[in-house]
Amino acid sequence: MGRTHIREFHDDDLDAIVRLWEELNTPTEQQVYSLAEVIASCREDHAVVAVRDEQVVAAAVGRAAHAQGWIVFFGLSEAARSEESVSAQLLDALERKMAPLGLSTLSVLMPEGGDRLDALTTNGFQMRHRLRYLERQMPVQRRELDLLKDVGGRILPRHLWENVAGMRQEKQLLEERLVAPLAQPDLADRYGVVPPRAVMLFGPPGTGKTTFAKAVASRLDWPFVEVFPSRLGDGPAGMAASLRGIFERIGQLEHAVVFIDEVEEIASQRRGDPPSPTQGVTNELLKLVADFRDREGLLLVCATNFVRALDAAFLRHGRFDYVLPIGLPDAEARRAIWGRYVPGGIADEIDFEVLVARSEGLTPADIEYAARRASQEALARALRSRAGADRSRAGGADGADETGRAAGAPGDTAAELTTSDYLAALEVTRATVSETDIHSFLEDIDALARL
Structure with missing residues (x-):
């Protein structure tokens, strides 16, 4: 068995670190940081590896935030654990690499039940009790920010759902029919419920249909994208093309609540010959709703003040999962x-x-x-x-x-x-x-x- 030595991370080491992360990420000891975060820090932040017989047997990966340093991955293979000095050398090397950043502390979060605590505590790390680790997922990943801006989408404040006071019947319907199946797909699958893809809200003007659509997006913690029929284009052909284009771009988002208010403007009854000026747009929207239903993670919410004015094809089963009334405030x-x-x-x-x-x-x-x-x-x-x-x-x-x-x-x-x-x-x-x-x-x- 050859000597173990510590060196800086090379791009060729990435496969070995992936294998090491997967080896240590067990159901009883899940890693705090995802594999994607570890890979990103290897490439962009600071990483050192322990090598024996030209094989990577251990790794330490860190990143800095202001004066705080964080170890995002500290992993030793079974072979490395038998050599007590490896962990100390690895941690010392990472500390030296990050020292020029002017850090005041170097911290690490470990999963409960892990067997690597001794390697850390014997190397100067102190256990902090009465702490809890909390996290939440960002609604939009960095790669989607430009796309979301391009389609006019935005992240709504949390708690909009709680701010909708009263209207208990409407909220219960939306919670049971929309929010729960989308937010808890495993639970929905257990009961054979297919998460909705499209819903129509109807009711008199000013009753809060837009408010409810935004509240659903806030409740799901999904981006909210509003499509304005009046801004789609000047002529009928332009409107259909604009509508198709924006739906294609929205389809690249991982999650989104897409809202079309006053949808009757582009989905009114089609009437024989000669065709109405917006008939091509209505045809296009019907196709888009069908395509939309094939995408997971997206919800189309349309709203209308005049539900009886909509084209009959819109309200058939298979296009909109639910047609829900929103009445006056109770x-x-x-x-x-x-x-x-x-x-x-x-x-x-x-x-x-x-x-x-x-x-x-x-x-x-x-x-x-x-x-x-x-x-x-x-x-x-x-x-x-x-x-x-x-x-x-x-x-x-x-x-x-x-x-x-x-x-x-x-x-x-x-x-x-x-x-x-x-x-x-x-x-x-x-x-x-x-x-x-x-x-x-x-x-x-x-x-x-x-x-």
């Missing part, structure tokens, strides 16, 4: 919407139950308008009070009451927001959704919904 949702726009300083003085009851039948946008209108009226009232107070002070004591305070000065409760102000704003707020719209929506649920 009482819990309306309470949350009011809470979003009522200033926190006066919230305890506002009768939210009255506002919730009086805003039944309004969309989230309607409620926002009423809340903002009430706030604007209160601000205008306060400004008028301040102007009156200024005039009173300029006119002397004639404008003051017996307490010496100018009537209508700031701080007067008349300038504060009250429940009556919100009710007054509701009186002049026109409902976006009419009784006729609601009746039609209920008919559409009976005729077209697929839950």
Whole structure:
């Protein structure tokens, strides 16, 4: 048996390090860093190997982040473990290689149950107790960032799902039909559930279909890509080509929720001769939906205010897994919407139950308008009070009451927001959704919904 010596990593050593990583990555001792990360650090960061009889028998790989050094792989083959000095020489060599970086510490994360702790603790590494290792996967890998930007996609903030208050029936449907099968494919497979590929959301305008689509993307931690029919091209041929092109680019992403709002613009009923100007686009979209269904990791969400205007071929089984209704906000949702726009300083003085009851039948946008209108009226009232107070002070004591305070000065409760102000704003707020719209929506649920 030849002498073991330590040297820097060479590109020719990569296969040996892969074999060593695979040998040590067992079900009972899984490596903290993936093989791809170890390979990347071998090539771009710092690595040393132990060689015996021209064979790599051990390796140490490190990377630096600011003043912190991390060992991303420390592995000894069975043959190397019998020679106690190998681990010490290997760690010392890696430390010397990284020392010029000005590191303050060199750290290592080890899987529980590993048998390499002694090799580390006898070489100056100290065990830190009461620590937990946490990680999360990035929604988009580096190689996809430019592509995501090219298709107009973005990563949405987490917790959008939790921020959708109320609407429990709609959320339960989306959770059970969309989120769970896509987020837990193994569980879905156990029950014979095929993860969805395309879903249609329908309902009156302003009911939150876009909000729900974004919430699903946030819940899945997938990028969100919105396709705007109005931006696809000038002529019918250009629109079809643009639509096909953007779907081809989206198809290169590993994961994405693709959203098309007001899809009726490019998927309306096709009517005989002469063909409608958008018939070619509708035909193209039907083909794309069929192709889309063959891709894992992608979900197409279309939304429409006029589901009965869609081409019949769109709603057939096999294109959209579900056709889900999204209605007006329920009482819990309306309470949350009011809470979003009522200033926190006066919230305890506002009768939210009255506002919730009086805003039944309004969309989230309607409620926002009423809340903002009430706030604007209160601000205008306060400004008028301040102007009156200024005039009173300029006119002397004639404008003051017996307490010496100018009537209508700031701080007067008349300038504060009250429940009556919100009710007054509701009186002049026109409902976006009419009784006729609601009746039609209920008919559409009976005729077209697929839950």
